[in-house]
Amino acid sequence: MAATLNPSETPVAIDAQERAAREFLAQGRFRKARDGFKLLCKIDRPKFLPLLVEANIKLAREMAGKGMVSEAQQVLSYLKTIVASEQLLALELELGASSATPGQGCAVMDILKTMVKPALAGSERQSLADWVVLSFEPVPPPPPELAAVAQELEAIVSALRAVSGRQFSQALELVRPLGQASVFSHWKAFIKGLGAFYCGDSVRAARFFAGLPAGSAPEKAGRSYLLLLGSSPLSNGWPLPSEAAIEWAGRLTGEPGLGGALLRAEQAWRKANPAQMYQSLRTGIPRFPGEGLDLIGVLSEFAANCIFTLPRELLDNYDDLADEIIDGERAKSPVELLLFLRATVLSSSLIMPDEVLVDYWEEFLRTREQIHGRNPALDSLGYGWLGQLFCQTPSRANLDSFPFRSGSEMRNAPAAQRFLEKAVDLDEANLSASLSLCEVYQERRLHSHRNRLLDRMTARFPAEKKVLMLAGQACLERKAYKRGLDYLAQALMLDRLDPAIPDNLVKAHLLQAREYFQKSRPDDAQKALAQTAPFEVSAPGNLTRSRWCLRIQQGLMESTWGDQARGATLLAEGRRESPGEPAFLYYAGFADVAIKSKTARGSVYFDEFARLKMSGANAAQAAALTRIWLHGKEWLADRLGRQPSELLDEYLLAAAAHPFAREDGCRLVEFCLAEDDFTEAAINLVEKRLKEDARDPLFRLYRLRLRKGTAMPHPDRARIELEDILAEATRRKEDQTVRQVRQQLDALKLPPPLPADSFGDELPPEDEFDDDSFPDLAGDIPLPEQLLGGLPPQQKRMLEDILGMIANAPEADLDRLKQTRPCGMSAADFDLLVALAQMKRMLPNAKFPPGNLPPPRPHPPKNIPPPDPNQADLF
Amino acid sequence: MNPYLVLGVSAGANDQTIRQAYLNAIRESPPEADPKRFQAVSQAYEKIKDQASRHRHELFNRDCPASSPLDALARYASHRLPEPLPYEAMKEFLRAASRSGGK
Numbered sequence: 001m002a003a004t005l006n007p008s009e010t011p012v013a014i015d016a017q018e019r020a021a022r023e024f025l026a027q028g029r030f031r032k033a034r035d036g037f038k039l040l041c042k043i044d045r046p047k048f049l050p051l052l053v054e055a056n057i058k059l060a061r062e063m064a065g066k067g068m069v070s071e072a073q074q075v076l077s078y079l080k081t082i083v084a085s086e087q088l089l090a091l092e093l094e095l096g097a098s099s100a101t102p103g104q105g106c107a108v109m110d111i112l113k114t115m116v117k118p119a120l121a122g123s124e125r126q127s128l129a130d131w132v133v134l135s136f137e138p139v140p141p142p143p144p145e146l147a148a149v150a151q152e153l154e155a156i157v158s159a160l161r162a163v164s165g166r167q168f169s170q171a172l173e174l175v176r177p178l179g180q181a182s183v184f185s186h187w188k189a190f191i192k193g194l195g196a197f198y199c200g201d202s203v204r205a206a207r208f209f210a211g212l213p214a215g216s217a218p219e220k221a222g223r224s225y226l227l228l229l230g231s232s233p234l235s236n237g238w239p240l241p242s243e244a245a246i247e248w249a250g251r252l253t254g255e256p257g258l259g260g261a262l263l264r265a266e267q268a269w270r271k272a273n274p275a276q277m278y279q280s281l282r283t284g285i286p287r288f289p290g291e292g293l294d295l296i297g298v299l300s301e302f303a304a305n306c307i308f309t310l311p312r313e314l315l316d317n318y319d320d321l322a323d324e325i326i327d328g329e330r331a332k333s334p335v336e337l338l339l340f341l342r343a344t345v346l347s348s349s350l351i352m353p354d355e356v357l358v359d360y361w362e363e364f365l366r367t368r369e370q371i372h373g374r375n376p377a378l379d380s381l382g383y384g385w386l387g388q389l390f391c392q393t394p395s396r397a398n399l400d401s402f403p404f405r406s407g408s409e410m411r412n413a414p415a416a417q418r419f420l421e422k423a424v425d426l427d428e429a430n431l432s433a434s435l436s437l438c439e440v441y442q443e444r445r446l447h448s449h450r451n452r453l454l455d456r457m458t459a460r461f462p463a464e465k466k467v468l469m470l471a472g473q474a475c476l477e478r479k480a481y482k483r484g485l486d487y488l489a490q491a492l493m494l495d496r497l498d499p500a501i502p503d504n505l506v507k508a509h510l511l512q513a514r515e516y517f518q519k520s521r522p523d524d525a526q527k528a529l530a531q532t533a534p535f536e537v538s539a540p541g542n543l544t545r546s547r548w549c550l551r552i553q554q555g556l557m558e559s560t561w562g563d564q565a566r567g568a569t570l571l572a573e574g575r576r577e578s579p580g581e582p583a584f585l586y587y588a589g590f591a592d593v594a595i596k597s598k599t600a601r602g603s604v605y606f607d608e609f610a611r612l613k614m615s616g617a618n619a620a621q622a623a624a625l626t627r628i629w630l631h632g633k634e635w636l637a638d639r640l641g642r643q644p645s646e647l648l649d650e651y652l653l654a655a656a657a658h659p660f661a662r663e664d665g666c667r668l669v670e671f672c673l674a675e676d677d678f679t680e681a682a683i684n685l686v687e688k689r690l691k692e693d694a695r696d697p698l699f700r701l702y703r704l705r706l707r708k709g710t711a712m713p714h715p716d717r718a719r720i721e722l723e724d725i726l727a728e729a730t731r732r733k734e735d736q737t738v739r740q741v742r743q744q745l746d747a748l749k750l751p752p753p754l755p756a757d758s759f760g761d762e763l764p765p766e767d768e769f770d771d772d773s774f775p776d777l778a779g780d781i782p783l784p785e786q787l788l789g790g791l792p793p794q795q796k797r798m799l800e801d802i803l804g805m806i807a808n809a810p811e812a813d814l815d816r817l818k819q820t821r822p823c824g825m826s827a828a829d830f831d832l833l834v835a836l837a838q839m840k841r842m843l844p845n846a847k848f849p850p851g852n853l854p855p856p857r858p859h860p861p862k863n864i865p866p867p868d869p870n871q872a873d874l875f
Numbered sequence: 876m877n878p879y880l881v882l883g884v885s886a887g888a889n890d891q892t893i894r895q896a897y898l899n900a901i902r903e904s905p906p907e908a909d910p911k912r913f914q915a916v917s918q919a920y921e922k923i924k925d926q927a928s929r930h931r932h933e934l935f936n937r938d939c940p941a942s943s944p945l946d947a948l949a950r951y952a953s954h955r956l957p958e959p960l961p962y963e964a965m966k967e968f969l970r971a972a973s974r975s976g977g978k
Contacts, residue, residue: 161962164960164962200956218969221969224972228957230949244971246945262945266945293877295947298940298948298951299948305936308937377926385935
């Protein structure tokens with residue numbers, strides 16, 4: 001703005017100045033606007049004076065709003081020199097500069113007189129209306145010309161009083177006569193909003209409050225109600241409500257003194273600083289955190305449970321706070337310790353070291369007892385959860401494809417046993433803990449413990465199907481067939497639709513029949529076999545109860561111990577009803593081994609299968625054989641020799657050489673992916689299919705999943721390939737493939753890298769690594785290649801995998817990983833390699849060569865979801 | 876949101892009280908009239924309907940009741956409707972609000 005404007009300026013320059021001043025006024029830059037209009041007034045006073053007044057009034061209001069009352073009053077004094085004082089009454093009242101104060105009826109009357117003057121601007125009239133309402137004074141008998149407006153004022157004040165007394169209908173009745181043209185119409189809308197708010201009609205209330213004229217007293221009061229209605233925009237990018245609005249919103253809910261703390265907490269939250277958010281609440285609210293059913297309780301629940309919603313990059317920020325409170329013993333109160341222990345354990349239970357997990361959880365339960373008193377049922381639930389956590393297979397996505405699984409699959413079976421026993425001791429009615437404890441006993445081969453527990457459980461839970469099933473199965477294991485059948489029959493009474501119960505009943509009858517045959521009681525054996533009849537099914541896919549499977553088992557028993565002719569007939573019947581000769585021979589082979597003796601590993605039926613001509617092999621029959629193989633594997637358990645899998649492998653390879661339907665191929669590849677012994681067949685199937693349709697998304701995905709060890713692609717390449725597969729699968733509308741590809745893409749997502757540190761600065765760029773070179777696990781430290789030279793390629797690949805895992809696995813898995821020395825490698829050599837891998841672990845920014853090993857995971861990921869059994873495990 | 880707050884029962888309420896509160900709430904907010912409230916009430920009831928559920932909720936609840944501290948304030952008010960301010964407090968509130976700045 002030119003400060004040297006004078007009347008001799010050209011019209012063009014004046015227009016420009018006027019435009020600029022008007023823009024300043026519109027933009028809320030009132031001081032600049034005022035300066036502009038002041039100069040313009042020297043040129044054309046009648047034209048620019050009203051604008052100068054407007055700019056000054058707005059400037060004074062802005063100053064007053066910022067607490068600069070004396071400065072505002074100076075502006076007012078200046079205004080009084082250029083405009084009639086009655087035009088400034090509203091401003092004067094707002095600034096408290098008027099001699100008229102609430103409580104003086106005559107002053108109210110004067111203001112009413114001013115209000116009805118037609119020359120008064122609308123905004124000024126509204127300000128005066130607000131002032132007279134907020135005086136809350138009874139109006140003295142008005143002169144006739146003011147009767148209407150005084151009556152309206154009276155109605156508003158009475159309606160506000162009625163709202164306070166919960167007389168909402170009366171309040172609405174009082175303001176009903178006020179029309180839209182009334183100077184108090186915005187108060188009428190406010191009162192209607194209050195009525196709707198306190199009657200629970202939040203939508204209507206929000207509409208009324210949001211529609212109030214900006215800057216008016218009801219609108220300012222309405223902001224607090226809008227906050228409570230959740231109608232104020234609270235997301236990032238929107239201005240924060242004022243501290244006063246928040247404070248009053250808190251007061252409206254009965255919680256004074258929260259404004260500042262809540263405002264600072266909201267600011268910190270928007271700046272993605274949850275720890276600061278928590279600290280703001282913690283230091284600003286004396287009663288925070290709390291467990292009550294009040295606003296403090298809800299804020300506390302939010303502040304503690306927000307950890308479950310935080311993105312990974314913010315978790316460290318919050319974890320540091322949790323460490324300070326828990327480990328630094330700086331909890332403000334037992335409730336705070338309780339909240340943080342619980343949230344920390346629940347959010348990190350999968351990655352915490354076992355000892356820390358136990359310490360934290362037991363401290364949580366102790367603190368809870370200290371606050372709320374002893375509760376054995378709750379403690380039992382707590383210890384049961386801990387035990388069940390230790391029962392879980394370690395859920396490490398990068399361990400799923402781990403080649404050497406040794407020892408227990410449970411995370412920590414002894415700890416699981418300890419805590420589950422404690423849970424059951426605390427509350428025998430804790431069924432879930434009892435069932436898990438059974439599993440642990442089974443896993444640890446503590447059969448007598450398991451049997452005693454099951455005896456107690458059957459007495460305590462006589463109508464629990466799962467308990468009866470477990471008890472029945474345990475009886476079958478210890479050859480207590482009669483008792484086992486009894487439990488299973490009871491389970492069947494409880495649930496006639498669960499197919500597992502008749503499956504187990506049939507198994508029990510067959511076992512019982514075999515025992516009778518072995519004890520030379522063929523009549524009893526045949527009676528036991530006859531008991532299976534009600535459970536027979538015609539579907540050949542049921543490998544326990546289908547007619548052909550039962551005939552084979554019955555025939556084998558009769559042939560071995562009973563009536564040979566009858567046995568031959570039954571076997572012939574089984575062969576006739578089987579889905580094919582290979583299926584018959586393969587199943588009979590398994591059944592033969594299972595029935596005959598504990599030590600038998602071979603069977604004439606397997607021999608006969610081996611003599612089958614493979615020219616007729618086909619994918620459909622192969623699929624049936626894979627199902628028999630899975631069934632037989634479970635059946636024979638530790639007696640499963642190599643012969644069945646070799647036979648199946650041979651058949652699968654033969655089937656892969658013949659044309660097959662895509663669906664059959666999928667089934668076979670899925671099977672092969674789940675079992676390690678048939679990879680070659682799977683590769684053949686995939687390649688054959690891709691020769692027919694090179695873009696087939698599902699088979700391209702299979703091909704990626706089949707690449708293991710050194711053949712595994714670099715994550716970046718895998719991602720590109722997966723994205724292409726995803727596009728093709730989407731185009732073909734193969735929803736299931738799309739889901740699988742997305743899962744793989746998710747599995748490729750890695751935690752953000754650490755900020756570069758002094759180690760990182762010295763590292764060569766990633767491009768310098770050669771994809772095909774042997775992994776340089778120790779960064780700059782040369783790997784002793786001579787240690788690996790003598791190993792066969794497969795062992796070498798496995799070793800690479802192990803070392804990569806050691807370099808990246810969470811602490812909890814290290815010991816287990818270190819016990820996975822491949823056969824053929826000396827302990828000393830392996831220890832040296834492990835040491836190198838661990839050195840790599842200590843240098844998290846040292847780079848792994850792409851292709852062979854996963855990138856570093858310096859921070860264990862938080863909130864690892866439980867393992868998805870359907871998720872592919874190859875990346 | 877805290878299920879006790881949603882149903883308007885105390886933290887020590889027994890099965891019967893909770894069931895009664897649940898029935899009252901769904902009578903007030905049937906699914907055809909207020910499906911959101913009905914859903915919230917039903918979910919809250921499932922979480923605390925018996926002692927075992929209450930224990931599970933106390934130990935393992937991972938629900939975050941709001942999306943920000945101010946949202947927590949709004950959610951709290953939506954479940955526990957405040958009483959109108961007494962007349963004198965209302966006067967104070969309206970006068971204080973009118974003095975606050977900003978548009």
